[in-house]
Amino acid sequence: HPAVFLLCAWLLTACAQAPTPQPSATVRICDAQGCSDRPRDTETFDATRDDNPEATRRLAALKQKAAQDPRAAFDLGMRLLRGGGVRQDGHQALKWLREAGEHGDLRAQAALGRIYLTGLQEMGSDPAEAERWLSMAAQRGDKESAKLLPEATQAKKDEQARYRWREYHRKNGWGWWWGAYPYYWVWRAG
Numbered sequence: 001h002p003a004v005f006l007l008c009a010w011l012l013t014a015c016a017q018a019p020t021p022q023p024s025a026t027v028r029i030c031d032a033q034g035c036s037d038r039p040r041d042t043e044t045f046d047a048t049r050d051d052n053p054e055a056t057r058r059l060a061a062l063k064q065k066a067a068q069d070p071r072a073a074f075d076l077g078m079r080l081l082r083g084g085g086v087r088q089d090g091h092q093a094l095k096w097l098r099e100a101g102e103h104g105d106l107r108a109q110a111a112l113g114r115i116y117l118t119g120l121q122e123m124g125s126d127p128a129e130a131e132r133w134l135s136m137a138a139q140r141g142d143k144e145s146a147k148l149l150p151e152a153t154q155a156k157k158d159e160q161a162r163y164r165w166r167e168y169h170r171k172n173g174w175g176w177w178w179g180a181y182p183y184y185w186v187w188r189a190g
Contacts, residue, residue: 059086066096073100074108081120090121101133109137110145117152127155 026037066073077097080089094115100108113134119125130152137145 055086062086066099070100070103070105070108073097073103074105074111077108078111090123094120094123101136106137106140106142109133109140110142113137113145113148113152117148117155125155127152127159131156 023040025040027040028035029038030036062072062076062079066076073096076086077093077095077100078084079086080093080096082088094112097108097112097115101112110133113130113132113136116126116130116133131149134145134149134152138149
């Protein structure tokens with residue numbers, strides 16, 4: 001049927017030549033003040049706008065001091081951990097506590113050992129890190145760290161044993177699951 005062929009060929013060329021719609025140069029943004037059309041290449045986040053300039057200045061001053069003094073880094077880490085005078089931020093708290101602990105602050109080392117032993121917010125426990133920080137603090141005479149150190153060591157051994165168990169069963173159990181699990185009867189011809 002040559003007529004059908006010609007019709008299909010005409011439709012294909014007509015579709016191929018149809019102009020593709022160009023994306024709009026603007027985007028509609030709506031917020032509490034209303035809606036407006038803004039250029040697509042404009043950033044909507046204004047880094048210069050500060051909802052609480054006093055808190056921002058205070059945090060900047062604390063960070064500047066903490067970068068120079070391990071005691072101030074410990075203080076900032078604890079403030080961030082508890083939300084004392086600053087917005088609570090566990091990630092930043094851990095960063096500043098590690099900064100203080102690495103520069104020899106005993107209180108930071110003990111606090112890090114406890115945090116890694118119990119976990120912090122969405123971060124689970126890390127017994128190996130807990131043992132590392134608690135042993136540093138215990139060697140420097142912190143009694144609470146010396147009491148928690150055996151617990152961290154045992155937790156580390158337990159975690160290693162669980163890891164070995166999981167790896168053994170992952171390596172050896174997969175072959176059994178793949179080759180010996182009896183599901184083939186479903187696919188047999190009737």
